[in-house]
Ligand SMILES: CCCSCc1cc(N)cc2c(=O)[nH]c(N)nc12
């Protein structure tokens with residue numbers, strides 16, 4: 001069906017790069033792109049309240065089918081009225097399909113045409129996930145955007161293996177479309193795979209764009225490959241995707257990769273990085289990374305980032321943040337997580353403005369210089 005509940009409006013194409021300004025409309029609101037999506041694996045963006053996510057400008061957040069299936073279970077969340085009600089978040093929610101987590105979290109797994117057999121990372125119990133099951137779980141969780149069940153092979157996997165994997169992921173995608181019970185209110189995205197092989201990326205994109213998905217994800221990247229490889233794959237993959245549907249690059253969230261991805265036509269990004277590194281005291285600032293537990297900050301009574309307008313930077317000093325992190329005080333995790341999320345959301349706001357003003361390349365150069373990316 002072509003009248004999807006999740007639609008994309010292309011507003012402006014950058015004259016000198018592949019960047020584009022747009023809006024994605026979901027049953028829970030319309031949000032500007034390019035956008036960064038905070039990850040809330042277990043129905044919470046760790047240590048941050050929904051109201052705080054809203055005040056920092058988050059539009060769509062992520063949750064994780066695999067984790068929520070195992071705990072507390074999709075039926076419990078369905079009884080609660082779905083993820084939005086369960087976690088008291090009334091903007092957009094996107095869920096991953098679980099395949100990636102199976103491959104990254106679980107050992108003893110066996111991949112067959114029917115699906116994947118594996119052991120729970122929680123208690124070792126035997127589990128089975130199929131394309132149909134992954135879609136049914138997401139139908140019950142009730143996100144605005146759902147992902148097809150895919151296999152994300154290692155980037156350095158053999159050509160023959162990746163070819164077979166891409167063909168199976170395309171068959172899984174078709175089965176998922178068939179199994180989708182709420183196509184009127186939940187948009188389903190296909191996930192393009194193919195590792196670093198251009199012909200396999202083309203095959204995957206051809207297969208998936210022949211099916212009527214609401215949007216397209218670029219999977220199989222940000223899995224440890226060199227960034228230059230990721231950019232090379234994006235260069236020949238994003239042009240294969242429909243211009244008038246959203247493009248989502250999975251698992252990408254460093255400032256440089258976000259900007260490089262935008263310049264290659266990507267609209268949506270997610271990454272656990274900002275909150276994960278925050279919890280061990282690593283923060284992203286306009287002058288590059290600041291590892292706040294470092295002794296040099298013990299008597300540094302300046303804000304974390306003097307150019308940042310976030311709650312953390314307006315109210316607390318580096319010395320205080322260092323004290324909290326060194327003392328394992330939970331409040332410290334909240335303050336660094338808040339700042340890192342705000343930093344990336346604010347970066348994407350500045351990127352959107354740069355596309356509006358046709359100075360994205362100049363913005364990138366200045367941001368890279370100040371962040372320290374150009375240092376040898
Ligand atoms: C909540 C996490 C969402 S993104 C997870 C993710 C991250 C990365 N890097 C790749 C993939 C992929 O290829 N397929 C799928 N389903 N997910 C991926």
Ligand SMILES: [Zn+2]
Pocket residue numbers: 304305308309310311312313314339342
């Ligand atoms: Zn800040």
